[in-house]
Amino acid sequence: MPFEALLATCLAYVALMFGVAYAADRAAARGHVRWLDHPLVYTLSLSVYCSAWTFYGAVGYASRSGLEFATIYLGPTLVFTAAWWGLRRLVRVARMHHVTSVADLISARFGKSNRLAAIVTLIAVIASTPYIALQLQSVRLSFEVFATNAPNGPDTGAMGGTALWVAAGLALFTILFGTRNLAADERHHGVVTAIALEAVVKLLAFVALGVFVVWGLADGPGDMLDRIARTAADPAVAEGWLLKPDRWTALILVSAAAILTLPRMFQVMVVEAADEERLHVAGWAFPAYLFIMSLFVLPIAVMGRELLPAGSDPDLYVLTLPAAAGQDMLALLVFLGGFSAATSMVVMCAIAVATMVSNHWLVPAWLALRRIPAPDETDDLRGFVLNARRMAILAVVAAGWVYHEASGGAAALAAMxxxxxxxxxxxxxxxxxxxxxxxxxxxxxYAGIGSGLVLWMALIFLPSIGVGGDLPVPAGVDPWTAAVALSLSLNTLAFVGMSIFGFPDPVERLQGLSFVSAVEPIRHSRMLRADDRAEPLLAMARRVWGPDAALRYFQAEARAQGKTGYLPDLTPRFLTRLERRLAGSIGSATAHAMIDRVAGGVALTVADLLQVADEAQRAKEETQRLEAAQAELTRTARQLRQANDKLTALSVQKDAFLGQISHELRTPMTSVRAFSEILKDPTLTPEERGRFAGIIHDEAGRLTRLLDDLLDLSVLESGRAQLTVTVANLHDLIGRALTAASATRPERGFLIDRDLPAEHLGVITDADRLLQVLINVISNARKYCDAAHPVLIIRVRRPESGGAIIDIVDNGSGIDSGRQSLIFEKFARLNDPARAGGAGLGLAICREIMLTLGGEISYLPGQGGAAFRIQLPARPPSGSLPD
Amino acid sequence: MPDRPLFLERASFHRRRLGDAARVLPVVTMLLLLVPIWWMPGVLSYAGGAVWLFGLWAVLIVAVWALHRALLRAEDATLRADTPPEDPDAL
Incomplete structure (x- = not known):
């Protein structure tokens, strides 16, 4: 393939990446983040773990050490089997604190100490520089493979510029898409999407090569296994391939640690994650990605050994194997895959390390240099932070390039x-x-990380670049494993030991509680008295986020507190949230220091801690109080609703009453008018005249009764009824009532069943009113009882509470259960052909009378006929004993 | 923990046991990855070892997938069980 074609493809691919990143950033800016937030994109972005070291180096590693290469991918798999309870919690806590990097996490947890973060940043910078150099080297080497194979390509001596061009391009990409804004959540949609796409290219390229090797060069999996066994039969190979259990264990543990702590992994896994939900998919999908990437490594290594000339570099088998087989397109795809692996690692690593450098080195240094804490500082901190980050990106990538040039592209880089x-x-x-x-x-x-840093430098880093020698260890022990075990165990020991003997300050204890229990931290409220502090805080936020974003945030917070305008009250909740949002931009230590400076922070004391606990308690009580109030409110609302229903029903009833009464008045009135009209006729006989006059008289009587009833009812209902309270004997009253009621349908012979001795009860009540009730009830029974041999049973007894109970029961068919509740309503006349002139007010009046008397009249269902119970109190409510 | 219920609904009980499984899984994984290598490194270093390793790996992936699916379902089920029915009288 002509070298120019390779270069053109490469440039086109780079242009595609810029385009994708740009489009994704624009989509995110317009709020279209649905597919950008898809768990699959997240999973693919995690594959930034597979750098060029994986893509090219894994085959070389497998060629030299056999299955040991897989440890690098088994470690992450092990970590992801704990995704549900481990990683989700890490992501949740980190998101809660708006953590921007692994250094920030450590600093936030241990009392927002910036010095600690600066040390972690130092380790990250030392570790990342050779690692980035390794990526640049891999790109240069892959170019060289093509250059030497191409007929008219430039000679390899002219390739020295490759690494520089690649480094410059990557720095440009990272600065363009990694530092567009100083978002509070530090997410880079453009970069992540481009990296997800690169992950697909990586995977496709490697799988295509693997399929070609297993089914194109070999005869399928069975043949491949035979070839692996044949290769391993060579004693020189077998010795290298023999797994060493100590090394195996250490490698798995170190790579498991790396997936959690490598700056770029922390960036994609924790910082770029919108929430922990996406780990549900990534928990199995990322191990699956690693599985597929590892599956073909050993076959490619074995095939390369078999087919390529003896001196070939195993690290480049993935490129030289398809090239030697004449598969130019496949080689090109693999080249792009390797290019993707290298570039995505450099971009993500540069973003992550540059964030650490700017947040923990440059910004604190700059703030410390400008010692006067003027609250009305108007300088653009945002611009400074962004520029610091851009400079840091340039510096990180440039350091990688310098390292690459200085090391002369030696094989020593492979161990990096x-x-x-x-x-x-x-x-x-x-x-x-x-x-x-x-x-x-x-x-x-401090103790753990510090001792770890020193031991790592002395035992691992410096020997790897040729300074100092390997650790003197007993024979049979792997020096690297011993160095790892020694550094990590002393590190842990120092960490645990100093923790046991130390006593943390209050800020740290608060943060520790928040991190370990995964609960929202609450800032102490010492500084809250001065409300005029909100404005300087707004000014400070403006310096970090820019005027619009800061105003928007403050307005939203004020609105959340129920205030208008832009200045929220400085509640602990608001200060906590503001600090954590600021931490998302400039790191927790700096954010803490800045808020303290502006808001007049006072050092937190143990008393404040107690106050925080007290506040929590108060908040809990407040919540309980609110809940009680809410319940009370619900109750009141329900009562109101019932009252409203009742009022509506009353209104309907009133309308019905008016309609009914008009009708009742109109019917006799019509007869009166009609017959008086007829009476004017002079030709009427005296008999007729007498009859018609009788009808008019009857109807007028009906009208009078109706009006009397209405007046009576209205007096009773308005509570203006005058009671004449006397002592009366129920026996006499019942007797009088029976006599009076016998005028109703006198043709019906009723059998009256009375319990005479029991009836002799004295009651204190308005005897006339009670008599009215009794007559009404008994008349009703006479009117409506439909039995062939009607019987009326009257029973009287005195309940324990005093007063009297009178039951009046007939043996008719009674009243339907559906209508029992209606009978005491006005005009609630039941369907009766036999009604004798009543307007349906009788029982309504009875009910009102009984209420006035302090008693009750009710219908007793299930007595074998219509049954009414009249209950009298011991004495009427407003009545007094007669003299 | 005064307000912790003594007995759980079937759904939450099931979810907690699945949570236990999620906690045990990494330990089991670690044992499966380390013990055989310490025991017989010679047998597992070559072609047979490759088959064993990738087989184990695939099983692990499926196990995590199945566990996460079951946990998500159990979480949905408990959410449904824990949500009280809408009070029609509530404002």
Missing amino acids: GLVAFTGMAQVLPAMLGGLLWRGANRKGA
């Missing part, structure tokens, strides 16, 4: 992957301890 892993693994004890153990403190973290 593991060196970086072990370096960042030194952070793990403090990180895990900080997340799981409340007793872990800052002194312990």
Whole structure:
């Protein structure tokens, strides 16, 4: 393939990446983040773990050491089997604190100490520089493979510029898409999407090559296994391939630590994650990605040994194998895959390390240099932070390039992957301890990370670049394993030991509680008295986020507190949230220091801690009080609703009443008018005249009764009825009532069943009113009882509470259960053909009378006929004993 | 923990046991990855070892997938069980 074609493809691919990143950033800016937030994109972005060291180096590693290469991918798999309870919690806690990097996490946990973060940043920078150099080298080497194969390509001596061009391009990409804004959540949609796409290219290229090797060069999996066995039969190979259990264990543990602590992995896994939900998919999908990437490594290594000339570099088998087989397109695809692996690693690593450098080195230094804390500072901190980050990106990539040039592209670089892993693994004890153990403190973290850094430098990093020698170890022990075990165990020991003997300050204890229990931290409220502090805070936020974003945030917070305008009250909740949002832009230590300076921070004391606990208690009580109030409100609302229903019903009833009464008045009135009209006729006989006059008289009587009833009812209902309270004997009253009622339908012979001795009860009540009730009830029975041999049973007894109960029961068919509730309503006349002139007010009046008397009249269902119970109190409510 | 219920609904009980499984899984994984290598490194270093390793790996991936699916379902089920029915009288 002509070299120019390769170069053109490469440039086109780079242009595609810029385009994708640009489009994704624009989509995110317009709020279209649905597919950008897809768990699959997240999973693919995690594959930034597979750098060029994986893509090219894994085959070389497998060629030399057999299955041992797989440890690098088994470690992450092991970590991801704990995705559900481990990684989700890490992501949740980190998101809660708006953590921007692994250094920031450590600093935030251990009392927002910037010095600690600066040390972690130092490790990250030392570990990352050779690692980035390794990526540049891999791109240069892959170019060289093509150049030497191409007929008219430039000679390899002219390739020295490749690494520079690649480094410059990557720095440009990272600055363009990695520092567009100083978002509070530090997410880079453009970069992540481009990296997800590169992950697909990587995977496709490697799988295509693997399929070609297993089914094109060999005869399928069975043949491949035979070839592996044949290769391993060579004693020289077999010795290298023999797994060493100690090394195996150390490698798995170190790579498991690396997936948690490598700056770029922390960036994609924790910082770029919108929430922990996406780990549900990534938990199995990322191990699956690693599985597929590893599956073909050993076959490619074996095939390369078999087919390529003896002196070939195993690290480049993936390129030289398809090229030697004449598969130019496949070789090109593999080249792009390797290019993707290298570039995505450099971009992500540069973003992550540059964030650390700017947040923990440059910004604190700059703030410390400008010592006068003027609250009305108007300078653009945002611009400074962004520029610091851009400079840091340039510096990180440039350091990688310088290292690459200085090392002369030596094979020593190949070991740099593991060196970086072990370096960042030194952070793990403090990180895990900080997340799981409340007793872990800052002194312990200093001791652990510090001793880890020193031991790693002395035992692993310096020997790897040729300074000093390997650790003198007993024969049979792997020196690298011994160095890892020694550094990590001393690191952990120092961390635990200093934590046990130290006593953390209050800020640290608060943070420790928040991290270990995964609860929202609450800032202390010492500084809250001065409300005029909100404005300087707004000014400060404006310096970090820019005027619009800061105003928007403050307005939203004020609105959340129920205030208008832009200045929220400085509640602990608001200050906590503001600090954490600021931490998302400039790191927790700096954010803490800045808020303290502006808001007039006072050092937190143990008394404040107690106050925080007290506040929590008060908040709990407040919540309970609110809940009670809410319940009370619900109750009141329900009562109101019932009252409203009742009023509506009453209104309907009133309308019905008016309609009914008009009708009732109109019917007799019509007869009166009609018959008086007829009476005017002079030709009427005296008999007729007498009859008609009788009808008019009857109807007028009906009208009068109706009006009397209405007046009576209205007096009763308005409570203006005058009671004449006397002592009366029920026996006499019932007798009188029976006599009076016998005028109703006198033709019906009723059998009256009375219990005469029991009836002799004295009651204190208005005897006339009670008599009215009794007559009404008995008349009703006479009117409506439909039995052939009607019987009326009257029973009287005195309940324990005093007063009297009178039951009046007939043997008719009674009243339907559906209508029983209606009979005491006005005009609630039941369908009766036999009604004798009543307007349906009788029982309504009875009910009102009984209420006035302080008693009750009710219908008793299930007595074998219509049954009414009249209950009298011992004495009427307003009545007094007669003299 | 005064307000912790003594007995759990079937759904939450099931979810907690699945949570236990999620906690045990990494330990089991570690044992499966380390013990055989310490025991018989000679047997597992070559072609047979490759088959064993990739087989184990695939099983692990499926196990995590199945566990996460079961956990998500169990979480949904408990959410449904824990949500009280809408009070029609509530404002």
